[in-house]
Amino acid sequence: MSTHLDDAALLSAELLARRWLPRQHPKVKRALIDADLWAATQERLAQVGLRLIDNLYADHVSVALLRPAETAVFGEAGLNSHNNIDLPRDAVSLLVLLWALIVLPKRERQAARAASIDKHGEGDTQNDMFGKDKPVPTAASVSPLVSYRALLADFGVQLGKKTRLDTNLKRLENHGFIVRKGEDITEGPLLDLLLDYDVLAPRILQGALGDVLAQAKELQASLPLALTQPALAETDDGPEDTAPEENQGEA
Structure with a gap:
């Protein structure tokens, strides 16, 4: 052969x-x-x-x-399961939350910058066969950072507190969904590839998480605290939980 x-x-x-x-x-x-x-x-x-x-x-x-x-x-x-890589339910909830905090604003920034470049005549087309008329900025240049401490402060109770949050962040990092940079969490190689934007975005924006994002936007004219604020003081969780409630809902 x-x-x-x-x-x-x-x-x-x-x-x-x-x-x-x-x-x-x-x-x-x-x-x-x-x-x-x-x-x-x-x-x-x-x-x-x-x-x-x-x-x-x-x-x-x-x-x-x-x-x-x-x-x-x-x-x-x-x-028929909620995922096919054996993530527990709270890890899936964390994944969807981070996707909403990172990918949704990233897409908005990419579209806005592409429109601005096109309007001012800077650049013509993408250099690949999948390019659109407007050049799209790279994800690395516009992808927001999520503060770990702010994430813990804002959503720690819902996501199982510090011990469980740390465990699930490690799982997501190992699978390539996120990258940890010190106290910051940023987009991993697979976050915007393996989660279908066209399916997920409407469900988030029109669902319960959409209400959370909308309320925070009204208060801060931006996305939630985890996206916009610097590291907060460490949250005092008391005794760390070893596992979340069994029937924790999906985001």
Whole structure:
């Protein structure tokens, strides 16, 4: 059997080995401007039930299961669960909250800056085949930071207090959803790739979390304290809980 690997096979192999790659990676950059390479990579991944996922608003690309492969891999029970990476319910709630605090304002800033650039005639089009008429700023340049201490102060009780919050933040970091930078939490490679913005954004903005965001916006003309304020004094939780209530609701 031939061991020669073409560019599509090499890109597929690197994605499988590393889980995600930056859009500025040489192989990814080439795939984004070479429709044949992109199609060939998708075809290679499809042979093992995967697809290449890209988002113009994210700084990375990754892979995910094709829909027809999901049932075979996870079964009906897995598809009906609230997630397929074995996150506990409070970790899923934390993930959705951080997505709302980071991705929603990031998208707003990207759209606003792209519109401003277009209005003033700075730049023409994206340099990849998925570009729009208006250039979109990179996620790293506009993605907000969430203060850990403010997150604990604002939502610690709902998320199981300090011990449980720390445990779930570590889980999310290991899965590539967030990055910890000292006392700050920022967007990880997969936060804006594996969570569907078109599905999740309306549910958040029109649901209970939307009310929280709206109330905070009225008070501060911005998003909640965890997004806008510097680190607060350490919250005194009393004895640390080892686990949240069993039936804690999802965000």
